[in-house]
Amino acid sequence: MKQTIRLFIVALVAGAVTLGGYKLFVANDTKIATSSISTDSTNFIPTTYNSTSLAAASNIDFTVAAEKTVNAVVHVKNTTISTQPSNIMEYFYGGGQPRAMVGAGSGVIISPDGYIITNNHVIANASDLEVALNNNQIYKAELIGADPTTDIALIKVDANEELPFVPFGDSDTVKIGEWVLAVGNPFNLNSTVTAGIVSAKARDLNEFDGNPQSFIQTDAAVNRGNSGGALVNTRGELVGINTAITSETGSYVGYAFAVPSNNARKVIEDIMEFGNVQRGILGIQGSNLNSQNAKQWGINETEGVYVAAIEKGSGAERGGLKQNDIITGIDGLKIVKFSDLTGYIGSKRPGDTVDVTVVRNGQKRNVPVTLFKLETYKIEDLGLEVKNANKADLAARGIKNGVKITDALTKDMSDFNLEDSIITEINNISIKDIDDVREIMARRNTNAPIKITFVKKTGEINSFIFR
Template sequence: MKKTISLLFLCIFSGAITLGGYKYFFENKSIPTLEQTANSEHTLPLKTSSIAGSAAPTDFTQAAENTVNAVVHVKNLSYTRTRSNSLLEFFYGYKGETQAQVGMGSGVIITEDGYIVTNNHVIANASELEVTLNDNQTYKAKLIGTDKQMDIALLKIEADKKLPYLVFGDSDNLRLGEWVIAVGNPFNLTSTVTTGIVSAKARNLSKSGIQSFIQTDAVINPGNSGGALVNTRGELIGINTMISSNTGSYVGYAFAVPSNITKKIIEDLLEYGDVQQAVLGVSGLELNNLIAKDLKIEQTHGFYIQDVVKQSDAEKVGLTKGDIITQINSKPIKTFVDIKSILNTKRPQDKVEVTYIRNGQSKTDMVALIKAQSQQVSYNGFEFEEITEQERERLKINYGLKITKVDNPNYAPYKDELEQGILLSINGQRVQNTAQAKMLFDKIVNSQKIKLEVISSSGELIRILL
């Protein structure tokens, strides 16, 4: 009995010593905090985020649900006649057949009474246009107007109800890396929603530098053309236009016409019947290291003015050759596309704030824009101007200049045939624009003869030796 009591007492005593030792040696010593550890000379100077907790993922559901009801399916029905066969026509009277062709794309309702914006290439050469809403109701559509340069078209349907529509957002406020949602009808799948981010702004895809696109990595495929690009608030910030791909399918690059440009085009079509194009009234070069070296100037970015349009407001405020435009409306100017991205949203007589460098000093003036005019060139009693996109499409040509005036007395008998004809080539070289024509004409000395290839106003091919 005594042994049992002694053993129990010894166990209790040992336990007490163990507990006391633990509390003395472990609990009384503080564990280093994160702040203390960071100050230790043996730790790396890592920075911690000031944001409490991880950021919640972006929720696209509300914006997507609002957008799909305002995106429509656009069907383009056109008719073409197959080429006739002379033998079949002689023996059997066969003159070819008329075949129907169907093109498809997307569109965006922008007003509750049925105005719809889409791409020009979606409705090009259409004999009939048909629009199907997200609820599968179908309507005939009327073409209001187009801007082939920016690939925008405006349609109108007559519905017996108020339609869901998208409001315009400000595409100028887009930021690189911002989330966007693309909604369209690729492969005849209605209301297809994809997401991505803004990869670039003011992206130029034309040789002329007149276009300015939003680039995204949202998945866009054939049929998405004319669909909506919206921000996470569901505001329309672009019209999906094209992809960059060797296969014709999405490979990571997609482009949209910015909403500010689209809105301006639509307002012009409704108010004026065509697009009002405004220009600054100057011409020149984009600066880079090589051009700056040739011009013997230190400035390596901006727009170098070479010429100013006579009697324009740019001339009146004093802009002159050698001035370097660095900003318009406080936005940096590095390329011609930067200028066009601003002017594409303006109209003639609108004023812009132009900041420029002259003799090393920065100056700022308000300049009223002027209406864009067709560029002209003249030579030996002939006057030429550039052909509009509508005329190129009608004539089925992608080069040439229009002959606007013939004052050369040697060709007075042929004046009616030559005026409104098309100059195709100079000395065998195809003519693309007035700048090229002027360069070719300037190279010709007085005694040298020149051969012009012309399509007359009646459609005949004529060769002229001047």
């Protein structure tokens, strides 16, 4: 009995101690925590917080842009016929067994009557073009024209009804960090939409090959099959044509590039109106600025384009641009690097006047310049750039016609030292100007070799056959 009473007393004491400890430590801590939350709002962010300083992606509605564009982005299938030589004679003189190969990409309907913009590399060398709409309607497509330099092509389908289309946006107003959607058909997966932001503008992927470019860079996922598809803003406006990726694996790794819509639109309008692209040029030779070459040239600016030389008779010379000028703006657009300049000029035509902002001897001034027509043509299949030869060039070699080679576009061609030579014939057809070159290259059998006859500075006549 005494043992039972003793245990009961110990239990009472232990319970009193436990209850006292709870009141002293746990209950008081809970009150302090509640008081802290109610009085110090800087320690937490409620789920209803609407500060514009936060990247609230949940407030961006992509469904409107997707609905506006997904039915206007098509699947482009390109059938090419290639021949495999079966003997040495066919290898040198053409011929062999024909074989059909099918490639695929994307395109964007830009008008209700069936005009479609895509990449040149999507439709290159096509013997048959087929377009599949999002509703599984399939049409034969006609090639209207293409421009390998910008990698833009225009095709058309004839439908019995008006087609959905994507309106053009202004790519000059696109901002870094702005949301965009890439719409296309990667890996033959129809009507795929991916989202990302504009990562950079005026990105030049060929900075050192003499062919400056100006792409919109985005982190929206783009893969094989997306080429020629749409890059649109959240309003469903076309701001770019998805064209390329940079990847060590061949698949998307976070970098995708699109031709700005202003440049693409200008190219297709030229094709529709003139049959080819009318390129305007300032008429300068220049380079990017940085702290190192700024110090070398004795100037303070580290952003802009340094004018190293002015072409004689060009719009730059007539407008008053001078060697050592620093171009910092054009038509109010800030120029940081050469691709900013070439990208904007690429959306203009010969005869357009642009207002060039330059720094000269430390003073800023505006110089109006009328763009001249670029009289050069890139023979992509040969890796050569040519321009119309003037009378003096022809007379110096004792010939009456031809186009002058201005640049070798590949290392292999540069080894031949053909610069300043004059091409007089292509495939035994006499050449007068670059329009003749363009026409011959467009009509030729792509499986046959190309023969060029040219005259060097010394007057020596040579012929090369290229496969």
